[in-house]
């Protein structure tokens with residue numbers, strides 16, 4: 001089969017298509033003939049060797065859609081140890097979800113990984129209540145653009161998008177965000193009463209600014225930190241302002257089958273109703289994965305980036 005192989009940690013040029021043996025299914029796994037694979041921000045950090053470095057050579061890629069060889073069913077699956085940028089993948093049955101007929105392959109793989117993260121942050125950790133005001137950082141990104149739509153579909157009050165460029169802000173408004181700003185410091189003008197639920201995927205100084213925008217009794221949920229380590233939050237600050245900080249990691253969602261099943265069901269149901277759409281930034285062939293990594297690192301992409309593994 002053809003796959004994109006990483007032989008040395010480093011830049012996007014380290015990702016090269018090769019012909020390699022097909023993976024075999026282990027205990028509790030199934031083999032999938034993949035049609036599309038997804039890119040996620042963590043792939044960039046894994047490629048650089050700064051996050052969960054795998055044993056090399058490695059095939060990266062955390063989400064795929066395709067047909068299960070054992071029964072021909074169309075499934076979308078999450079891979080925690082990589083293997084997605086390939087024509088064939090061995091996936092854990094517990095992390096594979098059958099795709100409803102009215103959801104196409106692009107939507108299925110565009111929704112599951114980043115949608116479950118958004119769901120976990122807003123609902124499981126963030127305890128979103130109808131009418132809550134919500135702010136979403138990196139709102140034009142893969143997680144962010146789904147979080148904006150999900151918050152609205154689940155009855156949030158005003159939803160504020162934070163995104164770095166006017167083009168990304170316009171994109172977030174096109175998803176239904178009531179207001180779009182460049183920096184968390186600008187939220188005070190847009191939402192003077194504060195934010196009930198703040199989804200942070202940036203960390204560092206932006207996390208502290210985001211926390212300052214949270215209303216009394218509100219929550220901040222962190223799903224990631226980049227551009228430096230996450231900031232330290234002092235307990236006294238939280239007590240004095242009566243705000244909470246939560247973390248959310250996809251592995252905990254996958255470790256809780258009922259939560260994963262519920263998140264997948266909500267995502268696909270909302271997608272079927274037209275209330276949630278993965279916006280596809282681009283679909284690249286296997287030979288284009290390196291360039292797509294470079295575009296993500298340069299913050300050029302909006303929505304989901306996909307790989308057509310047959311091209």
Ligand SMILES: NC(=O)c1ccc[n+]([C@@H]2O[C@H](COP(=O)([O-])OP(=O)(O)OC[C@H]3O[C@@H](n4cnc5c(N)ncnc54)[C@H](OP(=O)(O)O)[C@@H]3O)[C@@H](O)[C@H]2O)c1
Nearest residue numbers: 040041117138141142143163164201223224248249250299
């Ligand atoms: N906790 C979990 O289990 C989990 C699961 C999935 C993803 N995540 C995290 O969620 C975040 C978003 O992931 P994603 O897959 O949606 O990524 P994405 O589509 O590439 O979006 C990332 C966005 O982050 C913003 N950004 C801020 N600083 C950046 C920097 N130094 N380099 C690149 N982008 C930067 C950019 O938006 P602006 O230009 O608007 O700032 C960029 O568009 C990542 O931190 C990822 O690790 C966490």
